[in-house]
Amino acid sequence: xxxxxxxxxxxxxxxxxxxxxxRPRLIVLPHPFGSLPDEAVKDxxxxxxxxxxxxxxxxxxxxxxx
Amino acid sequence: xxxxxxxxxxxxxxxxxxxxxxxxxxxxxPIVPPTVERVNTMLAxxxxxxxxxxxxxxxxxxxxxxxxxxxxxxxxxxxxxYLPVVITAVEALLDKGFNLDAVQTTTGPVTTLxxxxxxxxxxxxxxxxxxxxxxxxxxxxxxxxxxxxxxxxIGGARPGETNQRxxxxxxxxxxxAAENEARSPWEPFHVEHGxxxxxxxxxxxxxxxxLDIYEGENATDILTTAAHQSQAMMSKLCNGGECLIALxxxxxxxxxxxxxxxxxxxxxxxxxxxxxxxxLMPYYRQIVRKRRPHLFEKGGGxxxxxxxxxxxxxxxxxxxxxESRHSSFFACxxxxxxxxxCITNRQGEAVRSVADLRRSS
Numbered sequence: 001x002x003x004x005x006x007x008x009x010x011x012x013x014x015x016x017x018x019x020x021x022x023r024p025r026l027i028v029l030p031h032p033f034g035s036l037p038d039e040a041v042k043d044x045x046x047x048x049x050x051x052x053x054x055x056x057x058x059x060x061x062x063x064x065x066x
Numbered sequence: 067x068x069x070x071x072x073x074x075x076x077x078x079x080x081x082x083x084x085x086x087x088x089x090x091x092x093x094x095x096p097i098v099p100p101t102v103e104r105v106n107t108m109l110a111x112x113x114x115x116x117x118x119x120x121x122x123x124x125x126x127x128x129x130x131x132x133x134x135x136x137x138x139x140x141x142x143x144x145x146x147x148y149l150p151v152v153i154t155a156v157e158a159l160l161d162k163g164f165n166l167d168a169v170q171t172t173t174g175p176v177t178t179l180x181x182x183x184x185x186x187x188x189x190x191x192x193x194x195x196x197x198x199x200x201x202x203x204x205x206x207x208x209x210x211x212x213x214x215x216x217x218x219x220i221g222g223a224r225p226g227e228t229n230q231r232x233x234x235x236x237x238x239x240x241x242x243a244a245e246n247e248a249r250s251p252w253e254p255f256h257v258e259h260g261x262x263x264x265x266x267x268x269x270x271x272x273x274x275x276x277l278d279i280y281e282g283e284n285a286t287d288i289l290t291t292a293a294h295q296s297q298a299m300m301s302k303l304c305n306g307g308e309c310l311i312a313l314x315x316x317x318x319x320x321x322x323x324x325x326x327x328x329x330x331x332x333x334x335x336x337x338x339x340x341x342x343x344x345x346l347m348p349y350y351r352q353i354v355r356k357r358r359p360h361l362f363e364k365g366g367g368x369x370x371x372x373x374x375x376x377x378x379x380x381x382x383x384x385x386x387x388x389e390s391r392h393s394s395f396f397a398c399x400x401x402x403x404x405x406x407x408c409i410t411n412r413q414g415e416a417v418r419s420v421a422d423l424r425r426s427s
Binding site: 007008010011014015018019035037038 | 124125126127171173222227228230304352353356
């Protein structure tokens, strides 16, 4: 499974393919993500909780959490 | 898509240029066509097997064989005798501490700077003096360009796709120079890092754009000005890492005449770089707390000193350039460390001359 921020979604797919994963399970987060305060990180993950869990459970191939 | 080993293209300057652009093999400028003949001529200047794989270049783990490195060196316009330097640069880029994967994929304005030391730098005429970071010297221009083409064509870091630099920077076209050992008052960079003067090396730094360290009447002026440049770099304050200061010969001589050894200069710089936490805006304060928690181990008040780098040894000094007093301060990418490799033969023994590596025809 691949977590990445929006700016890196093309890279994430390309790198996964290069490593032999043709269809990686992908969760795309808003960019920038790394500099967000902790509260903002929790907000993002709360908003996207259902989508993220669906990807983890294999019910969806990819999710965008914005 | 990885570069194929051979393609057929119409033998026309315009057709080859357009083809290279369409395939994404060019940096936007015309390439020298890597014909079989040119690549074989290039390969004659290494004693290594053409199919030897030096390593796998991220982000797409492309195979960096000696032959592919040579092909990109041809495309860049390198003379064949530059090949050993290009190969050594690739070896340095693949050093684990350099963290090439992160350097290739950051959104920051980072490029790779190759600094060559030792007799081979002089043998190949790699400029260390006036305009060393600028245009005019085939060696500087093409070795640096070969490195960039390798990172794109073998590593797969294509602008707009896998390379999402927000703006990028001009140093991404080419960035290579030699240290001005003849005019340095101190030991050269490679000697400082455990090599003898007779060995030749390539050091690679992941650097942002430079700030001018201007003038200065005495040693303290010059070092303080350099230190103050670092305080403008919010990315360094937030993330730490390393810095590179490329001092021009005049300023280096003034600093040394002021009684500073290279180590003493680094320690002075380190003490004077940085700001108290209270100087940063609230948004940046929370980033520093998250990314450099070790700075707050003794408490986290607003007066906490935020040095640009964690230790004086993370400040690198080289001497480069010509006349007058302008030096460069570079913030290095926070998640990469300088890597230095010796130019060797296939047995790993240092060579004094690139001619020692040339295959007899």
